[in-house]
Amino acid sequence: MENSSKEEYKIQSFDLETQKLLKTALKDPGSVDLEKVSNVIVDQSLKDQNFSREAGRICYTIVQAEAKQTNGNVFRRNLLNRLQQEFKAREETRKRSTQEWVCLVSFICNIFDYLKVNNMPMMALVHPVYDCLFRLAQSDALQNEEEVDCLVLQLHRIGDQLEKMNMQLMDELFNLLRDGFLLQEDLSSMGRLLLLEILEFRAGGWTLSETAQKYYYSEVTD
């Protein structure tokens, strides 16, 4: 049980004491300092790429556990407010470290994916998420494979949900991506490939046709 929950929530990268804190938060949220827990999670998400992509799940579980046990939402509130701070400072973060910036985006999108409110995505996050994606679609970011990779990952995961929440913004975003693909000269070929794939992905209704899947993802025999 111990190892499987580590695996499930991807908390192996934390030190043992913190792992213990998180496990307690999952079982008995009322007994821990939930503000501290939320900070610990956000801090790690900004450093650890793997964790930033999966942290949504553990957050969701803690939110549910707290709601059930004490009817409270201290954890969610602290998490969101901390996230908001980081979001506000995103441009500085991007200047300081691309890695941290893409971790931030992954984390926000993962939270958007997992933390639903009555099974609906949190409306408060829709514009912030779009803001991040638009930033990644700017020409200086498109030059950077790490950022393109982040962008397409998020669109794969939550693109269809985002589109439902706001079709117009998704259209505008894809206009930028189309333009970038066609006109931007300093894109790497990997960058171009990633963009082409995501363009096809959305055009296919947020899924790839079988042939496209083969084209992009099969091993190439030479």
Place this chain on the structure above:
Amino acid sequence: MSANGTSRLNKGTSRWTHCRKRGADGNLRKSLEVGEPDKCSQSSRRQESFTTPESEGPVSRVKNWGDEVEAEEMRSNVQRDMHRYRRRILEADFPQRDRKISSGSSDSRDSKDSKESPAKGDIETDETTLIRRQKQINYGKNTLAYDRYIKEVPKLMRQPGVHPKTPNKFKKYSRRSWDQQIKLWRVKLHAWDPPAEEGSDLQQIEEIDLGEIMEFELDVECSADTEFQCPTSSGALLSLAEDSFAGTPKKMMKIEDAEMS
């Protein structure tokens, strides 16, 4: 969209400008400088004031995500409750065929709800009101007394008049009537307070003006959507701190007698 071919080549600025001629606040944007494609002014403008579909106007910058999401949750909970309630009323009015035969006239209903139920469509639907009422209910339900009450008395065993019943937020009531029902409900719930010290309880009980409670039992008619207007006497009663009624069961019986008369 401009049909001019050059607009595509000037993609950064003129396309941008063309798509977003107006800011989210409705004012015309001044066009982007050519040299600032990464400014991402769209996002900074969006942060200043944007209108979400649900809100009445621009969202103030001061609001934090924690609060926003809580408000969203409250709204969607209330909407969900409303759908459930509507279904429940419809079911009560149109019971299953076999039940209808056995129960005879439409007056004899199993569901108590339909006897008291408002005519279809005559329920409170104003979201602001429902949210306000739900918050008041939540305050009451977040008490130790309520927890102990629901553990002790299962719903089926509840007797009207004796056991507190949560006011129904979907029924049409005037503001004063509703607030009064909440007060009385919470006073009744105090009977299940965890054991506390004797001395302090008796002190606080003196503050209740039983006469005023009786007066409002008579449910004065006001329009459902007037803002809270109360004569000064009720103002005094309602301004008492929520938890100043720390009653012992004996005291509660006195008040209930008054209600039932």
